[in-house]
Amino acid sequence: MTDVKILDIQSNIDSHIDWPSLMDKEVELTGMVQNIRLPKWGAFIILRLSNYNIQTVVENGKINIDPATIPVESTIRIKGTVRQSQIKDLAIFPRNAEIQVNHIDILSVPSLPALPLDTTKKDIEAGLDTKFTLRPLTLRHPKQRAIFKISATIFNEFGNFLTQNGFTRICSPKIVFSGAEGGANIFKLEYFDRNAYLAQSPQFYKQMMVGAFGRVFETGPVFRAEKHDTSRHLNEYVSMDIEMALQNGYEELIQVETNALKYIFDKVASDCANEVALLGIEMPVIDKIYTFRFNDIKQIIFDKYGKDYRGEKDLCPEEEALISQYVKETYNSDLVFITHYPTIKRPFYAMPDPANPDETLSFDCLFRGLEITTGGERLYKYDDYVTNMKKRGMNVDLFQSYLQTFQYGMPPHGGLGIGLERVTAQLCGLSNVKEASLFPRDINRLEP
């Protein structure tokens, strides 16, 4: 007599299936009905499994139920035999195998008489608002799944690459005492009997951790209370952050980022080959790094396209598009780094260029016309922080828990942040970053 139930630790939890080795063998699978096509003699049921859709074939009279009565999005368990096949549909994988079904159990069916939109076609015919409102349904579409499979791969391989290169993953708090940059664009919340904020960046914490590990990275959500309303902004997004001690200045950061992106894109190409094909993605080729100084590229854009932004202290969206166009046409590169941003546009921790304090040793990375990264060298001496913050009219006392880092001594260091949704959107050719977010948060949308 005992109350304990003991489970076998050896049970197989891997859902990957080696189809060639199963040819002509009996299998049992549970999945959801992605689509069902009904010729007179039976049915092709496209079954959605954890990572792909497989084709199953049913012949009338040979199984226990009429396949025509199974609604799309039902969950079914099938028993059948793996057969050779030749399938043209890119949304189905594997395309050289199918399952000849001999038994079906229906585990659940949708409770609605009809689904609110059709997910069985090549594309979802719906506007952005409808897509997001019906997110639990729209995310079941193969092309939507492909976007987030690729996004997950970018996220994972960013971590893998950095881990392999001596970086330590950190998880900094998202509930913070004050906004990283001290701006007003942060979400306020109640923290017991006082106020706290949602972190707009892991900036302070990743710098603190450079003192401990030298090289750190973090992948996690950040929150921006800005009332921006554009196709490239979210109020909550996933930031992929790096911070590291530097031996060769900001160019070392550019090299680390480029190598990380190259590694990530190679992994996407190999591990997400089906998704890349389904979405028709042309993968970027990265073999050299192209950098331009902020002032120089403005001159080039003026000379080349006649657009004069030379007086502006930042890059506007049209300029970013033109710069990417120029670099693509001239060097066939999808990536470009713009360095030496004006000090006035950078935060207090940015390191001014010793040769010209009006410029910083910082950079942005543009990918196919959109800014995906900001990074740069940081101040690393306590006195420099105090001087610079006072010059900017900041209250040094409020930042003491952060500034202690520099009192204890810090190496020259720098870092960068990459927007996951932006990289995903640009890679997948999405016209709005919100489409690269599972459940986007913008000025109007808080659910689902």
Place this chain on the structure above:
RNA sequence: GAUGAUGUAGCGCAGCUGGUUAGCGCAUCGGCCUGUCAAGCCGGGGGUCGCGGGUUCAAGUCCCGUCUUCAUCGCCA
């Protein structure tokens, strides 16, 4: 917040200078089709044209107000 669009069936859309009973595709329902390729063929049902006023013999269509969504900009990743 500014500017410009937008709102017609569950979804995506058409609907001309105002004029019969508001259409098309998908979905849905019924029937047909011997291997489909995000199927194909035939038929049925489904709409207070965002909301509120106004002009007119007559408004989806014109005017005013209001809300929604989308795009662009500011800011940023």
